[in-house]
Amino acid sequence: MARPRKPLLSRERIVATASTLVDSEGLAAVSTRRLAAELGVSGPSLYNHFRNKDEILDAVADAVSAQIDLSMFDENDVRDWRTALHDWAVSYRSALTDHPNIVPVLAQGPGRRPAGLRVADAVFGAMVRAGWPAAQATYIGALMRYFITGSALGSFARGFVDDETAYDPADYPHLGQAHLLAERQQQVDEGAFETGLRALVDGLALQYETLRPVPRAG
Known part of the structure; x- marks a missing residue:
């Protein structure tokens, strides 16, 4: 039986995970290393979607504005x-x-x-x-x-x-x-x-x- 595939990394998954971290632990908890660990990916893979941590936090903020x-x-x-x-x-x-x-x-x-x-x-x-x-x-x-x-x-x-x-x-x-x-x-x-x-x-x-x-x- 084939092993289940990991969900593909996407902007939406990164933002959702970062949002959870911000809500539960605050802004200081968010880093590319921590996010990569939470998502089960390598750190550099995040840079295919965001240039840096500030862009991720911007996206989290914008997700709140969208509400x-x-x-x-x-x-x-x-x-x-x-x-x-x-x-x-x-x-x-x-x-x-x-x-x-x-x-x-x-x-x-x-x-x-x-x-x-x-x-x-x-x-x-x-x-x-x-x-x-x-x-x-x-x-x-x-x-x-x-x-x-x-x-x-x-x-x-x-x-x-x-x-x-x-x-x-x-x-x-x-x-x-x-x-x-x-x-x-x-x-x-x-x-x-x-x-x-x-x-x-x-x-x-x-x-x-x-x-x-x-x-x-x-």
Whole structure:
């Protein structure tokens, strides 16, 4: 009986394996030697698909960008720009919080990554179609990326320990319940994100009103 053949090495297999390593052990765990060992191949064979480790991490980051829902920016979608921006931001953050270790790479911007560029293109195009000037549409895309990636880089709630003796009321009179934040991490972090997101969109809506031409007196 013939021995089973090993699956052919492909970009998809390399990216999937690298993604698993990043998710479980962080960016430092990824090296061409480690990936080759995980894939059961020789190190040089990886270079048939990627020139170096940075290209592999770029591909991992782009795979995460590809998970972001962009349907709300379709020209046939009925959502207004405010709702679309909100729904996209929620999807964007969800993709990042599912893969937090790759966020530092994504935070550098899309560069030449196809999925990342499609995200930037969709947001910019939707804002311009909604009536925002091109410069302001660019600012909105940048603003939202700063806010979303920043929210995914760390947890406010996890920054507090669950030891009630750690926050002496004599020193911190307003942190009497701070030890409870750690166990309520998801609630606190998601609530903070939603609060900030609505504040951003509402603030943009106020700016948007100033773009409308003032009716001339009859």
